[in-house]
Amino acid sequence: MAEPRARFAVTVDGDEVTVSAGQTIAAALIASGRAAWRTTRLDHRPRGVFCGIGVCFDCLVTLNGQRSVRACLVTARPGDEIRSEGGPGRTDGDG
Ligand code: FES
Numbered sequence: 001m002a003e004p005r006a007r008f009a010v011t012v013d014g015d016e017v018t019v020s021a022g023q024t025i026a027a028a029l030i031a032s033g034r035a036a037w038r039t040t041r042l043d044h045r046p047r048g049v050f051c052g053i054g055v056c057f058d059c060l061v062t063l064n065g066q067r068s069v070r071a072c073l074v075t076a077r078p079g080d081e082i083r084s085e086g087g088p089g090r091t092d093g094d095g
Contacts, residue, residue, distance in 0.1 A: 008078040012037075025071035025082060026052070026059050037061060037071070037084035044086070060085050 006021040012032060019028040026049045029037055036046030038060050050058040052072045059071040062083035071082075 008076075010076055010078070010080040010082060012082045013084055019076045023076050025061060025063065025069070025074050025076050025080070028076045029061075029071060029082070039086045 007018050008021070009016050010019050010028060011017065012029065012034070017028060017032045019031075023031065030049065034048065036048040038047045038058070039045060040047060047058040047060075049072055050056045052059075054070050054073045057068075057070060060068045061071045062085055063069040063071075063074065064081050067085065
């Protein structure tokens with residue numbers, strides 16, 4: 001019988017969200033009902049997960065004050081402070 005995963009809290013734009021141990025930041029955002037958490041620089045179009053493997057840079061967040069972290073590659077940790085990103089996100093294109 002599978003053991004239940006430990007759960008802990010992070011914040012997303014100031015709101016507390018419960019995360020299961022082992023979830024990526026992107027998985028935690030999706031599980032909390034968010035489909036998009038960034039906008040493109042030129043057209044301000046919403047972006048969330050596209051590739052899920054670190055290639056497209058659509059999933060950028062600010063994590064614990066560090067901008068442009070790929071949410072699909074980073075495992076959530078207790079107390080993480082996640083912020084959505086408007087505007088450019090990465091600096092090398094519209095993405
Ligand atoms: S979803 Fe493509 S880099 Fe994260």
